[in-house]
Amino acid sequence: xxxxxxxxxxxxxxxxxxxxxxxxxxxxxxxxxxxxxxxxxxxxxxxxxxxxxxxxxxxxxxxxxxxxxxxxxxxxxxxxxxxxxxxxxxxxxxxxxxxxxxxxxxxxxxxxxxxxxxxxxxxxxxxxxxxxxxxxxxxxxxxxxxxxxxxxxxxxxxxxxxxxxxxxxxxxxx
Numbered sequence: 001x002x003x004x005x006x007x008x009x010x011x012x013x014x015x016x017x018x019x020x021x022x023x024x025x026x027x028x029x030x031x032x033x034x035x036x037x038x039x040x041x042x043x044x045x046x047x048x049x050x051x052x053x054x055x056x057x058x059x060x061x062x063x064x065x066x067x068x069x070x071x072x073x074x075x076x077x078x079x080x081x082x083x084x085x086x087x088x089x090x091x092x093x094x095x096x097x098x099x100x101x102x103x104x105x106x107x108x109x110x111x112x113x114x115x116x117x118x119x120x121x122x123x124x125x126x127x128x129x130x131x132x133x134x135x136x137x138x139x140x141x142x143x144x145x146x147x148x149x150x151x152x153x154x155x156x157x158x159x160x161x162x163x164x165x166x167x168x169x170x171x172x173x174x
Contacts, residue, residue: 003040004040004041004044004171004172005171005172007031007034007036007037007040007041008028008031008037008041008151008152008171008172009172011028011030011031011034011037012026012027012028012030012031012152013026013027013029013030014026014027015027020100026124026152026154028061028123028124028151028152031151032061032064032065038068041065041151041171042065042068042069042072043072044171045065045069045121045149045151045171046069046072046073048119048147048149048169049069049073049119049121049147049149050073051117051146052073052075052117052118052119052146052147053075053076053116053117053118054070054075054076054077054078054113054116054117054118054119054143055067055069055070055073055075055076055077055078055118055119055121056077056078056079056080056118056119056120056121056134056138056145057070057077057078057079057080057120057121057122058080058104058120058121058122058130058131058134059079059080059081059082059085059104060082061122061123061124062080062120062121062122062123063077063079064123065121065122065123065151066079066121066122069119069121069149078106078111078113078118080104080105080106080120080134080137080138081104081105081106082102082103082104082105083102083103083104083105084103084105085105086105086106086107088108089107089108089109090105090106090107090108091105091106091107091108091137091140091141092104092105092137093105093133093134093136093137094133095129095130095132095133096127096129097126097127097129097130102129102130102133104130104133104134104137105137106137106138106141113138113141113142113143114141114142114143115142115143115144116142116143116144117143117144117146118138118143118144118145118146119145119146119147119148119149120134120135120138120145120147120148120149121148121149121150122134122148122149122150122151123150123151123152124150124151124152124153124154125148125150125152125153125154125159125160125168125170126154126157126159127157127158127159127162128157128158128159128160128161128162128163129162131148131150131159131162131163131166131168132162132163135148135163135166145166146167147166147167147168147169148163148166148167148168148169149168149169149170149171150168150169150170150171151170151171151172152170152171152172152173152174153168153170153172153173153174154173154174155173155174
């Protein structure tokens with residue numbers, strides 16, 4: 001196990017039955033609050049995102065790592081928001097989660113995405129619904145999504161399959 005994987009494993013808090021019964025929630029808040037852990041995760045994600053024109057972080061924990069990665073790379077950062085958080089006009093995508101349904105949105109105006117090389121950054125890849133919705137939003141806006149990079153992947157849930165053929169880089173897979 002690499003040092004980054006060890007930090008992720010040791011600083012991830014597991015919460016049973018959240019947000020619904022049967023879900024084993026992986027809380028990365030302790031990892032992000034630890035200066036060594038946060039710095040190591042930021043560096044590792046920046047290494048795989050090198051060359052991107054833009055980092056897109058998914059609401060809300062993807063904002064944390066996406067913003068840090070963008071700052072490290074000297075790129076911009078697009079916040080992909082949960083539904084109803086942005087003023088109109090927006091582009092929206094509705095999708096299924098492992099425990100319900102949700103909507104993601106990006107601004108339809110004010111940000112030129114056509115032709116830009118984008119790396120999507122998020123905290124956890126589970127079933128892949130959120131990541132797939134983010135990719136669709138960006139691609140419908142003309143962006144070239146080249147990679148998804150996540151801190152933690154829940155491999156048994158098949159999230160990679162939901163976003164294939166988009167390459168996914170995870171710092172730790174459980």
